[in-house]
Amino acid sequence: MSEIYTENLSFAYQTEKIIGNVDLKVDNGQILVILGPNGIGKSTLLSCLSGLHGNYQGKIQLEDEELKSISSRELSHSLAFVSQGVNAKSNLTLYDYLLLGRSSFHSIFSQPEKKDRKKVEAVLEQIGLSQYRAKSVSDMSGGQRQLTQIGRALVQEPKLLIMDEPTSALDYKNQILVLKLIKALSQIDISIIISTHDPNQAMMVGDQVGLLINNQTYLQGETEEVLTEQNLTDLYKTPIVSTYNSKLKRDIFGTKME
Numbered sequence: 001m002s003e004i005y006t007e008n009l010s011f012a013y014q015t016e017k018i019i020g021n022v023d024l025k026v027d028n029g030q031i032l033v034i035l036g037p038n039g040i041g042k043s044t045l046l047s048c049l050s051g052l053h054g055n056y057q058g059k060i061q062l063e064d065e066e067l068k069s070i071s072s073r074e075l076s077h078s079l080a081f082v083s084q085g086v087n088a089k090s091n092l093t094l095y096d097y098l099l100l101g102r103s104s105f106h107s108i109f110s111q112p113e114k115k116d117r118k119k120v121e122a123v124l125e126q127i128g129l130s131q132y133r134a135k136s137v138s139d140m141s142g143g144q145r146q147l148t149q150i151g152r153a154l155v156q157e158p159k160l161l162i163m164d165e166p167t168s169a170l171d172y173k174n175q176i177l178v179l180k181l182i183k184a185l186s187q188i189d190i191s192i193i194i195s196t197h198d199p200n201q202a203m204m205v206g207d208q209v210g211l212l213i214n215n216q217t218y219l220q221g222e223t224e225e226v227l228t229e230q231n232l233t234d235l236y237k238t239p240i241v242s243t244y245n246s247k248l249k250r251d252i253f254g255t256k257m258e
Protein backbone atom coordinates (compact mmCIF):
# COMPACT_ATOMS: atom_id res chain seq x y z
CA MET A 1 0.00 0.00 0.00
CA SER A 2 1.18 3.56 -0.70
CA GLU A 3 2.08 5.58 2.35
CA ILE A 4 1.47 8.77 0.40
CA TYR A 5 0.54 9.68 -3.15
CA THR A 6 -0.54 12.78 -5.00
CA GLU A 7 -2.70 13.31 -8.06
CA ASN A 8 -2.28 16.38 -10.20
CA LEU A 9 -0.89 18.33 -7.24
CA SER A 10 -0.18 22.00 -7.80
CA PHE A 11 0.58 24.96 -5.56
CA ALA A 12 0.90 28.71 -6.04
CA TYR A 13 2.09 31.49 -3.73
CA GLN A 14 -0.52 34.16 -4.43
CA THR A 15 -0.64 34.02 -8.24
CA GLU A 16 2.82 32.55 -8.87
CA LYS A 17 2.46 28.88 -9.70
CA ILE A 18 5.42 26.97 -8.27
CA ILE A 19 4.61 23.28 -8.78
CA GLY A 20 2.09 21.60 -11.10
CA ASN A 21 1.04 18.17 -12.39
CA VAL A 22 2.85 16.38 -9.56
CA ASP A 23 1.90 12.70 -9.43
CA LEU A 24 4.12 11.36 -6.69
CA LYS A 25 3.98 8.03 -4.91
CA VAL A 26 5.86 6.48 -2.02
CA ASP A 27 5.10 2.92 -0.94
CA ASN A 28 5.54 1.65 2.61
CA GLY A 29 9.20 1.53 3.57
CA GLN A 30 10.34 3.20 0.34
CA ILE A 31 12.81 6.08 0.05
CA LEU A 32 12.01 8.83 -2.47
CA VAL A 33 14.71 11.42 -3.16
CA ILE A 34 13.66 14.73 -4.74
CA LEU A 35 16.18 16.62 -6.89
CA GLY A 36 15.87 19.96 -8.64
CA PRO A 37 17.71 23.25 -9.07
CA ASN A 38 17.59 26.15 -6.59
CA GLY A 39 14.20 27.81 -6.40
CA ILE A 40 12.35 25.14 -8.41
CA GLY A 41 9.95 24.24 -5.59
CA LYS A 42 11.40 21.32 -3.60
CA SER A 43 10.70 22.92 -0.20
CA THR A 44 7.28 24.02 -1.42
CA LEU A 45 6.46 20.46 -2.50
CA LEU A 46 7.67 18.97 0.81
CA SER A 47 5.71 21.59 2.77
CA CYS A 48 2.55 20.64 0.84
CA LEU A 49 3.14 16.94 1.58
CA SER A 50 3.69 17.74 5.28
CA GLY A 51 0.41 19.59 5.62
CA LEU A 52 1.99 23.04 6.01
CA HIS A 53 0.43 24.46 2.82
CA GLY A 54 -3.24 23.56 3.04
CA ASN A 55 -4.28 25.61 0.00
CA TYR A 56 -2.88 23.25 -2.65
CA GLN A 57 -4.87 22.06 -5.65
CA GLY A 58 -5.28 18.38 -6.53
CA LYS A 59 -5.04 15.46 -4.17
CA ILE A 60 -2.64 14.38 -1.43
CA GLN A 61 -3.57 11.01 0.00
CA LEU A 62 -1.88 9.77 3.17
CA GLU A 63 -2.63 6.05 3.45
CA ASP A 64 -6.39 6.09 2.81
CA GLU A 65 -7.15 9.63 3.98
CA GLU A 66 -7.04 12.98 2.18
CA LEU A 67 -4.33 15.05 3.92
CA LYS A 68 -6.65 18.05 4.37
CA SER A 69 -9.07 16.03 6.45
CA ILE A 70 -6.46 14.86 8.99
CA SER A 71 -6.16 16.88 12.23
CA SER A 72 -2.71 18.20 13.13
CA ARG A 73 -2.56 16.02 16.27
CA GLU A 74 -3.45 12.94 14.27
CA LEU A 75 -0.93 13.95 11.59
CA SER A 76 1.86 14.23 14.17
CA HIS A 77 1.36 10.53 14.95
CA SER A 78 1.98 9.44 11.40
CA LEU A 79 4.15 12.11 9.76
CA ALA A 80 7.23 14.08 10.85
CA PHE A 81 8.80 16.91 8.87
CA VAL A 82 12.35 18.23 9.14
CA SER A 83 12.42 21.63 7.47
CA GLN A 84 15.38 23.10 5.59
CA GLY A 85 18.31 24.60 7.47
CA VAL A 86 19.54 24.43 11.04
CA ASN A 87 16.54 25.87 12.79
CA ALA A 88 16.38 23.89 16.02
CA LYS A 89 16.18 26.78 18.49
CA SER A 90 15.58 26.32 22.21
CA ASN A 91 17.11 27.08 25.58
CA LEU A 92 16.20 23.55 26.65
CA THR A 93 18.88 20.93 26.94
CA LEU A 94 19.09 18.54 24.02
CA TYR A 95 17.59 15.78 26.18
CA ASP A 96 14.58 17.85 27.26
CA TYR A 97 14.11 19.19 23.74
CA LEU A 98 13.84 15.64 22.40
CA LEU A 99 11.61 14.60 25.31
CA LEU A 100 9.26 17.47 24.46
CA GLY A 101 8.94 15.94 20.98
CA ARG A 102 7.08 13.06 22.68
CA SER A 103 4.32 15.38 23.92
CA SER A 104 1.84 14.36 21.22
CA PHE A 105 1.74 10.93 22.90
CA HIS A 106 0.40 12.49 26.13
CA SER A 107 -2.36 14.68 27.48
CA ILE A 108 -1.24 18.18 28.53
CA PHE A 109 -1.01 17.30 32.24
CA SER A 110 0.69 13.92 32.07
CA GLN A 111 4.38 13.38 32.72
CA PRO A 112 6.78 11.61 30.35
CA GLU A 113 6.93 7.90 30.98
CA LYS A 114 9.78 5.39 31.03
CA LYS A 115 9.15 4.45 27.38
CA ASP A 116 9.49 8.14 26.38
CA ARG A 117 12.89 8.39 28.08
CA LYS A 118 13.94 5.11 26.49
CA LYS A 119 13.00 6.45 23.06
CA VAL A 120 14.96 9.67 23.65
CA GLU A 121 18.02 7.61 24.72
CA ALA A 122 17.74 5.51 21.56
CA VAL A 123 17.43 8.57 19.31
CA LEU A 124 20.42 10.28 21.01
CA GLU A 125 22.45 7.21 20.03
CA GLN A 126 21.05 7.20 16.48
CA ILE A 127 22.00 10.83 15.85
CA GLY A 128 25.38 10.42 17.56
CA LEU A 129 24.80 13.19 20.12
CA SER A 130 24.55 11.22 23.39
CA GLN A 131 27.46 13.11 24.91
CA TYR A 132 25.68 16.44 24.34
CA ARG A 133 22.46 15.52 26.14
CA ALA A 134 22.93 18.19 28.83
CA LYS A 135 23.91 20.94 26.41
CA SER A 136 21.51 23.75 25.56
CA VAL A 137 20.25 23.42 21.98
CA SER A 138 20.94 27.11 21.36
CA ASP A 139 24.64 26.55 22.19
CA MET A 140 25.05 23.83 19.59
CA SER A 141 26.85 24.09 16.27
CA GLY A 142 24.94 24.26 12.99
CA GLY A 143 25.52 20.61 12.19
CA GLN A 144 24.59 19.52 15.72
CA ARG A 145 21.36 21.51 15.45
CA GLN A 146 20.52 19.85 12.14
CA LEU A 147 21.04 16.42 13.75
CA THR A 148 18.92 17.62 16.69
CA GLN A 149 16.07 18.53 14.35
CA ILE A 150 16.28 15.07 12.79
CA GLY A 151 16.23 13.56 16.30
CA ARG A 152 13.17 15.60 17.17
CA ALA A 153 11.38 14.07 14.17
CA LEU A 154 12.50 10.55 15.10
CA VAL A 155 11.15 10.68 18.66
CA GLN A 156 7.71 11.15 17.08
CA GLU A 157 8.05 7.60 15.68
CA PRO A 158 6.51 8.62 12.35
CA LYS A 159 5.40 6.19 9.65
CA LEU A 160 6.35 8.82 7.06
CA LEU A 161 9.42 11.00 7.51
CA ILE A 162 9.88 14.02 5.22
CA MET A 163 13.22 15.85 5.36
CA ASP A 164 14.24 18.93 3.37
CA GLU A 165 17.99 18.76 2.63
CA PRO A 166 18.72 16.90 5.89
CA THR A 167 22.49 16.78 5.35
CA SER A 168 23.09 20.34 4.16
CA ALA A 169 25.04 21.39 7.28
CA LEU A 170 26.78 18.08 7.98
CA ASP A 171 30.39 16.96 7.62
CA TYR A 172 31.04 13.88 5.53
CA LYS A 173 30.91 11.45 8.45
CA ASN A 174 27.58 12.80 9.65
CA GLN A 175 26.18 12.86 6.10
CA ILE A 176 26.89 9.13 5.94
CA LEU A 177 25.43 8.66 9.44
CA VAL A 178 22.17 10.27 8.31
CA LEU A 179 22.07 8.39 4.99
CA LYS A 180 22.64 5.07 6.81
CA LEU A 181 19.96 6.03 9.32
CA ILE A 182 17.54 6.71 6.47
CA LYS A 183 18.31 3.27 5.02
CA ALA A 184 17.85 1.60 8.41
CA LEU A 185 14.51 3.36 8.99
CA SER A 186 13.21 2.24 5.61
CA GLN A 187 14.10 -1.33 6.56
CA ILE A 188 11.72 -1.10 9.51
CA ASP A 189 8.98 0.06 7.10
CA ILE A 190 9.21 3.80 7.64
CA SER A 191 8.59 5.65 4.37
CA ILE A 192 10.94 8.53 3.67
CA ILE A 193 11.02 11.52 1.34
CA ILE A 194 14.13 13.71 1.28
CA SER A 195 15.35 16.48 -0.97
CA THR A 196 19.01 17.00 -1.76
CA HIS A 197 21.31 18.81 -4.16
CA ASP A 198 23.61 15.80 -4.43
CA PRO A 199 22.67 13.18 -7.07
CA ASN A 200 25.22 10.86 -5.45
CA GLN A 201 23.11 10.81 -2.29
CA ALA A 202 20.08 9.97 -4.40
CA MET A 203 22.01 7.06 -5.90
CA MET A 204 23.13 5.90 -2.44
CA VAL A 205 19.73 5.74 -0.74
CA GLY A 206 16.91 6.28 -3.24
CA ASP A 207 14.51 3.51 -4.17
CA GLN A 208 12.83 6.10 -6.37
CA VAL A 209 13.97 9.53 -7.54
CA GLY A 210 11.72 12.48 -8.36
CA LEU A 211 12.95 15.31 -10.57
CA LEU A 212 11.25 18.71 -10.28
CA ILE A 213 11.93 19.97 -13.77
CA ASN A 214 9.69 23.06 -13.96
CA ASN A 215 6.35 24.24 -12.62
CA GLN A 216 4.48 21.88 -14.96
CA THR A 217 6.69 18.82 -14.90
CA TYR A 218 7.62 16.25 -12.25
CA LEU A 219 9.29 13.01 -13.28
CA GLN A 220 9.49 10.06 -10.87
CA GLY A 221 10.81 6.56 -11.38
CA GLU A 222 13.32 3.91 -10.36
CA THR A 223 16.61 5.48 -9.27
CA GLU A 224 18.79 3.93 -11.99
CA GLU A 225 16.30 4.84 -14.71
CA VAL A 226 15.90 8.47 -13.65
CA LEU A 227 19.50 9.27 -12.68
CA THR A 228 21.00 9.38 -16.15
CA GLU A 229 23.69 11.77 -17.43
CA GLN A 230 21.14 13.25 -19.84
CA ASN A 231 18.40 13.81 -17.24
CA LEU A 232 20.82 15.41 -14.76
CA THR A 233 22.48 17.55 -17.43
CA ASP A 234 19.06 18.80 -18.53
CA LEU A 235 17.90 19.32 -14.93
CA TYR A 236 20.86 21.39 -13.77
CA LYS A 237 21.66 22.88 -17.21
CA THR A 238 25.27 21.92 -16.68
CA PRO A 239 27.14 18.94 -18.16
CA ILE A 240 27.17 16.02 -15.74
CA VAL A 241 28.99 12.76 -16.39
CA SER A 242 28.71 9.46 -14.58
CA THR A 243 31.29 6.74 -14.09
CA TYR A 244 30.81 3.33 -12.59
CA ASN A 245 32.93 2.82 -9.49
CA SER A 246 33.60 -0.87 -9.03
CA LYS A 247 34.70 -0.43 -5.39
CA LEU A 248 31.47 1.37 -4.50
CA LYS A 249 29.41 -0.73 -6.93
CA ARG A 250 27.45 2.27 -8.17
CA ASP A 251 27.62 5.23 -10.58
CA ILE A 252 29.31 8.42 -9.36
CA PHE A 253 28.24 11.78 -10.79
CA GLY A 254 30.56 14.71 -11.43
CA THR A 255 31.57 17.52 -13.78
CA LYS A 256 34.78 18.17 -15.72
CA MET A 257 36.52 21.36 -14.61
CA GLU A 258 38.57 22.15 -17.75
Ligand SMILES: Nc1ncnc2c1ncn2[C@@H]1O[C@H](COP(=O)(O)OP(=O)(O)OP(=O)(O)O)[C@@H](O)[C@H]1O
Pocket residue numbers: 013018036037038039040041042043044045084
Ligand atom coordinates in the same frame (compact mmCIF):
# COMPACT_ATOMS: atom_id res chain seq x y z
N1 LIG B 1 6.45 32.30 1.18
C1 LIG B 1 6.70 32.50 -0.12
N2 LIG B 1 6.03 33.48 -0.80
C2 LIG B 1 6.25 33.68 -2.11
N3 LIG B 1 7.15 32.97 -2.85
C3 LIG B 1 7.84 32.00 -2.21
C4 LIG B 1 7.67 31.71 -0.83
N4 LIG B 1 8.49 30.69 -0.48
C5 LIG B 1 9.16 30.37 -1.60
N5 LIG B 1 8.78 31.13 -2.64
C6 LIG B 1 9.25 31.04 -4.04
O1 LIG B 1 8.87 29.76 -4.54
C7 LIG B 1 9.91 29.26 -5.39
C8 LIG B 1 10.30 27.86 -4.91
O2 LIG B 1 10.95 27.99 -3.65
P1 LIG B 1 11.40 26.71 -2.84
O3 LIG B 1 12.00 27.16 -1.56
O4 LIG B 1 10.28 25.75 -2.78
O5 LIG B 1 12.52 26.12 -3.83
P2 LIG B 1 13.64 25.02 -3.58
O6 LIG B 1 13.64 24.14 -4.79
O7 LIG B 1 13.44 24.36 -2.27
O8 LIG B 1 14.94 25.92 -3.57
P3 LIG B 1 16.39 25.71 -2.89
O9 LIG B 1 17.02 24.54 -3.58
O10 LIG B 1 17.09 26.99 -3.24
O11 LIG B 1 16.19 25.51 -1.42
C9 LIG B 1 11.02 30.28 -5.37
O12 LIG B 1 10.93 31.08 -6.53
C10 LIG B 1 10.75 31.11 -4.14
O13 LIG B 1 11.19 32.43 -4.33
